[in-house]
Every structure is written in C-alpha cells, then in structure tokens.
Amino acid sequence: MEMLLVGLGNVLQPSVLLMIVFGVLVGVFFGTLPGLTATMGVAVLVPLTFGMDPLLALLLLTGVYFGGIYGGSITAILLNTPGTPAAAATTLDGYAMAKRNEAGRALLIAIVSSVAGGLIGVLVLILVSPQLAQIALEFASPQKFALAIFGLSIITAVSGKSIIKGLISGCIGLLIAFVGLDPVTAVPRFTFGQYQLQSGLSLIPVLVGLFAAAEAFRNVESRDIAEKIALEVSGIFKKIKDLFTLWVTIIRSAIIGVFLGIIPGAGADIAAFASYNEAKRWTRKKSKYAFGEGRPEGIAAPEAAGNALTAGAFIPMLTLGIPGDAVTAVMLGALVIQGIRPGPQIFQENGELVYSLFSGMLISYLVLLLVGVLGIRLFMKVLAIPKSILVPVILTLSVVGSYAINNNYIDVIIMFCAGLLGYILIKFEFPLSPIILAIILGPMAESEFRRALVLSDGSMMIFLTSPIAVVLLVLAALSLLSPIVRPYLPKLRAKSNKQD
Template sequence: MDALIQAFGLVFDPSVLVVILLSAVFGMFVGAMPGLTATMATALLVPVTFFMPPIPALGAIVTATAMAIFAGDIPAAMLRMPGTPASAAYADESYEMTKKGQLNLNMGVNLVFSVAGGLVGVVVLIAAAPALAEVAINFSSFEYFWLACLGLTCAVFLTNADAVKGFLSLFLGLLLATVGIDPSAGFPRFTFGEVELMQGINFIATMIGMFAVSELLRGAVTVRDAGHVVVQQVGDMFRGLGAVWRRYWFNFLRGSVIGTVIGALPGAGADIAAWISYAVSKRFSKEPEKFGTGHVEGIVDSTSANNSALGGAWIPALVFGIPGDSITAIVIGVLYMKNMNPGPTVFTENPQLIYSVFLIFILANLIMLPLGWAAIKSARQMLRTPRNLLLPCILLFCIVGSFAMTNSLYGVVLMLVMGLFGWFLEEHGIPVAPLILGLVLGEMLEQTFVQSMIKADGHYLEFFARPIAGVLGVATLLIWGVMLARGIMRSARR
C-alpha cells in the first residue's frame, strides 16, 4: 500500500502530467502521419528522456506509444494509408466503411474500442504478468515455428480474392523475406552485389510503399478526383456504438485476449496481433462474405487487439527483461540507463516503479478518448485539402519515414519500388495484405525452422515433442487439413 501511494504521488506530479500530455499530442501526430510509426515516436523520445527522471521518462514513452497505435487508424480510414503497421491489417476494411459513408461509426469504433482494448491489456498486465511471462519465456524455437506457421495460415482468411491469388501474394512475401543474410550459413542471398540488401527487405519501407505510395499512384492517375474533398464531414462519432457493443462484445473480448497473449510473446507485437485477430474474426464470423466490403466486425477485433498488445508486451519486459516488441526493447534500454534493471527483482526492489507504469497505462488510455476525438476532428480539416496539394505532402512524409527507418536512400528507393509493385498487384486483383504478412513472419519462420532442425538433428517428430509445440503443431495441421478437404469437396461439386 505504501508503494501504491508513493506511485500515485510520482505519477500525479504536475510536471509528470505535463510530460504525459505533451507526449500524447506528439504520439497522436506521429501515428496519424502515414510513414511514421509508433516505434519511431518512441525512438525520437529517447534522447529527451536522457534529461528526465525515470517516471516522466516512462510516462512519455508509454503515452506516445498508445496514442500512435490508435492514431494510425485515422489515415487508414480516411485515405487507406495506415499510419502505423498495427493499422495495416484492417486498413482496407476501414477505408471501405468510409467509402460507404460510415466514417462517423468507423472512427467511433476505432476510438472507443482502442481505449477499451488498451484498458483490458492493462488489467491483464496487472493481474497476470508473472503467469503469462512464464509461459512466454518457456517458448523455444519449436513453439515459435508453429506460431509462425499458424500466423501464415491466417493469410487465406485475410482476403476476399481468389485463393490462388492470395497464396501467390503470400509466397511473394515469403520470397522477399529470404533476401539478405542466410540465418544458418551467414551467406548473402538475392542481394545482387548490393550491400544495402544484406540487411534484408525493410518491413516499414515496404508497408509504406505497398499501402501509401500505391494509393498515391492510384489517386494521381485519377485526374477527375483531383481537387475533390478527400473525406466527408465527421459528425457524431458515438452514434450507433451501443448497437455495435451489444452485437460484437464477444469480438471485443476475443480480440483483447488475443492481443494481450500475442503481445506477451517476445518478438511479436501489436501488428502481428492485429493480423491474427482480424483473421480469426473472419474465420469464425457468421458473415465472412462481408469482410473486405466495409464490415465493422473485423475492425472491432483488430483495433482491440493491437491496443491490448501494448500492455501484453510489457509483461516479459518488466518481469524478465525480454522485450515483447521493438518498443519495449527501447524501454529496456531506458530502464538500464536509469539504473533500474528490469527483472523479477524489480517487483520487490522498486515496486513503486511497477505501480507507476500501471497508473500511466490507465491514464494514457483514458486521455486517449478526448485527445483522439480532437485528433479525428482536426484530421478532417487537414485531409480535406485538395488531392493535388495533399498527395505531395503525404509523399513527403512517406519519404521521411522510409529514410528514417534505414538512415539511407535505400529505404526511399525500396519504398518507391514496392509502391509500384503494390499498385501493379492490386491492378491485377492480387491482394497485398498476404504479402505483408509473409514478409513479417518469413524471417521468424526460417530462423526458427533452422534452429529447430539443428536441435532435432533432422528428426521431424521432435517438432511435436514439447507440449505447447505439439498443441500448436496439431492445430496448424488440422487447419491445413480442413482447408484442403474443403477445397477438394468444392472442386468435386463443381
């Protein structure tokens, strides 16, 4: 109780509250700009935290990250350009809702379910941090291999296009994931003598190109749309939310649980949580045919998942010092810099730090509601600019974001090439979402497979020897079997 009272005094200090508020505005701006990510917002704050005590430093990072993850939904809904990778999974769905004239409901769902999902993640972080972290720390390469396979299986549920085109897109993503240094032999592959390609295909630059640049190209070639207002009037965002809550409350709980669990797995994160949650939503929906046409169900699942994943990612970071995602990897560095080493002892030596993090998470999610409302209202004023003025500005942000992720022109060139490639694919009816998923999970799939084969000495049954790995492996194979059987039966009926 003394530690909790001390934490309240630390967090609700006026100077700390000012830092949290300014960080919230900064995170909201970064997340709303296509090409700038939550990880970038965190990285940009690190030099500032050098001159801060531990509590305001953590408050700045936690708040900016939470705001950026939500704010990425704004350009996704209005321009089909996800502000952050965590919004990429349902950018198409969100944009289709806007095209149907449902921008108000779309933004209201994104805002309210983001806040609610973030609070669920905090509750789980507070109540079950040691237990979930213990499960995550026991994951070996076998479990991660099957988790990657399970995630790739979701690609078939991410698109309404022809299954063959969906798998083609997925395999293109896996192919791009093999560019760079071979994880087992250390030999460069598909680099064509270019040193920059040895680091692989940068995911952020590719995502910016596939979603933002391809949409810019599509808008540029549509001359008749030049000068038109991009988005409609944003009215009452909270009208109709009661009906959505009553109908999709289970989707919210399911997405929040998936997000928290995925976030607690080291190396995962909000983006993977959103992809998997969206795929699960479509797979078990009573109306799967509506997905991709502007259906709110998938958005409820995904936006709850990516915000709840933030709290989950702090579980292994605080308890064992293992980052749950790239953001908590930066946080661990900040904690070490402040001589507050994360690990099991932090709960006994610095309990006020743990309680302070919990309080900051709750506070950040609560202030997201009014700030998010203000950001959505102001975004319309900026995004209603005529296309011939808006498109170059967005392209500038995309270039800045791609350059910042690689610190070289390689990121900019990669973004432009992937933008052209993504535009070409979509013009021929090939979805880009499975490609992005393949690129995200391809590296994990290959590395864990090689590591597992070395451990198993070439015996494939070892992939099922561990309990968790066996459950994940059997579940993955069952899904593949069901999909194959349905395909054969459908062909036979034809």
C-alpha cells in the same frame, strides 16, 4: 491494491499528467505518418529522458508507445495508408468503410476498440504479470516456428475474394523476405551482387511503398471522394450504440494481443492479423458486408489486439528483463539508464514506481480516448484536401519516412519499387496484406525452423514433442484449409441428405 492507489496518487500530479498528454500526442503524430512508427517515436525521445524523474521518463515513453500504435489506424482508414505495420490489418475494412461514406464511424470504432483493448491488457498486466511471464519461457524455437506458421496460415483469411491470388501475394512476400544474408550460413541470397541488399529489405519502406505510394499512384487516376466523405462527420456519434455489439470481438482480440505480447518477437502486427483472422472465424452476426468490405469487426479486432499487446509486451520486460517487442526493447534501455534493473525483484525494489507506471498506463489510455474522440473531426479534414495537394504530400512523407529508418537512399528506391509493385497488384486485384504478413513472419519461420533442427540434430520430431507446437500447427492447418473447404460443405451436406 494499496500500492496501485499510491501509484495513482503519484500520477495525478499536474506535471505527470502533462507529460502523459504530451507523450500520447507525440505518439499519435508518429503513428499517423507513414514510416514514423511507435518504435521510432520512443527511440527519438529516449535522449530527452536523460536526467528526468524516472516516473516522468517512463510515462512519456509509454504515452508515445500507446499513441503510436493507435495513430497508424487514422491514415489506414482515411487514406488506405497504414502509419504502422499493425495498421495494415485495419486497412482491410477501415478504408472500405471510408469509401462508402462511413469514415467517421470507422474512426470511432478504432479509437474505442484501441482503448478498450489497451485497458484490458493493462488490467491483465497488473493482476497476473509474473504468472504470464513464465509462459513466455516455454516458447523456444519449435514453439516460435509453429507460431509463425499459424500466422502465415492467416493469409487465406485476408486474401479477399480470391484465395489463389492471396497465396500468390504471400509467395511474393516470402521472396521479398528471403533477400539478404542467410540467417544460418550468412550466404547472400537474391542480392544480385549489391552489398546494400545484404541486410535485407526493411519492412517499413516496403510497407510504405505497397500502401502509401501505391495508393498515391492510384489516386492520380481515380475520382476524389473527399467531398462525399467529409459530409458524414456530423452523424457519427449517433451510431455509438453500434460499439456495444463489438464487445465480444474486442475482449477476444485483447486476450490474443496480451498472449502474443508476452512472447518475445511477436509484435503488434502479428497480433493484429491473428485477431482479424479469429474475428472472421467466430463472427456469426449477419451483415450485408463481408470481411474486407467494411465490417466493423474487421476494425475492432486488430485495433483491440494491437493495443492489448502493448501491455502484454511489458510483462516479460518487467518480470524477466526480456523485451516483448521492439518498443519495449528500447524502453528496457531507458530503464537501465534510469538505474532500474528489470526482473523478478523489481516489484520489491521499485514497487511504488512499477505501480505508478501501471496507474499511468490506465490514465494514458483515458487520455488517448479523449484525444481520439475529439480529434475525429480534425482527422476527417484530411479528406477535404484536394488530391492535387494530398498525393504529393503523401509521396513526400513516404520518402522522408523511408529514408529516416536507416538514413539510406536505397530504402527510398525500395519504397518506390514496392509502390510500383503495389500499384500493379491493385490493378489486377491482388491483395496486399498477405505480402506484409509473409515479410513479417517468413524470416521468423525460417530462422526458428533451422535453429530447431540444429538443436535436434536434424530430427523433425522436435516439432511433435511439444504440446504447444502441436496445437499451433493443428490450428494453422485448420486456419489454412477452412476457407478452402467451407464452400464445399453445403454441397456435401446436400448430397448426404439425398442419400439418406
């Protein structure tokens, strides 16, 4: 506690606070624009930290990280266009609330849940980071495969009204994920002789196409709802009491986010969908709206988990020198540039810096809360833009964001193809989220499965000798089957009662 207070004193300096505010604002900007993710924001600003004071450099990048994860929810709610992969889960209920004239309320839920989840994650990071880091070491190939399968089982929970259509969308996502070189043999698959496709289809262009471009295409023929939604801004803060009904969902989702954050390779997108599934499973409060139709829990869960994961991802990075996700991998490089060596000894060698970083994280989330709440009215003005202007802007940003990933025009073509696919699927009422889920988790499941078989000389028993893997596989089976079996349970109970 003493070190934390010393760190707080270091952070409460005008120059440090200004750097945090600047980082958060830049992060929100990068997160809001389709294709410009938190990872890109951190990577772009790393060169600016050369020669900077280590604390200023780390808090600048941390602010960009936190702001970027939250920023993706803004366009996800207002335009059905997730700015980051994690925000794809937020579109399910966020955009539905916007369409029924509750966009401001949805934005308020998003920012409060994001900050609450992030603060919980930072507190866990401060209290038990060395102990939790050891859990990450238990996840080898069998455990990571089981985790990926558990994630894929969530497809039934995000399939909307038709589980069959959701499973078909998931299969489409797996086909997209298999494009490129085989992860073990390096044999080209589904590349059709095009060497540009050997590295696979990048997630960001596909994500931007499915949501942003497809939504732009759809808006060309749909009625503009901007005027109706814009009138709702004035009453949103009267509904702040609704947030107190979400505390169970926020805490549960934050715990899920922290846990997945310590596992290398599990990003905020996986945490968002996993927490959404658990919120749908455990929420018993009656509502006239189902999940996918504008439930507040459907926004609170992914936002709390995604932001809690940001702190969780720092745990293996700081204590083991193993980044928890893509952003902390970039930040690991920034630490090395500053002459700081992550690992168990970091608390002894750089204790004051580490606890100053922890204090800065807490302040960063308070700054994010201020920015998010004060910015709601500004964000809502996006909806007042006529679609004749908004649609070209969205498409332009989609092109820029897709091209900026690899500076490759092929990604722009992929984005437009994904947009056309998304438009067709929307017309036939196929859900898009299962596609993204499959693209994210499909390669992880395949590579870890085959790697585990190599380690076991082809024996499938390797997946049954690990308690963690067995538990995750059982949970995956329950998660996959429960939406299918649940509608038949009342009939079975009624038949059983008649026999009695």
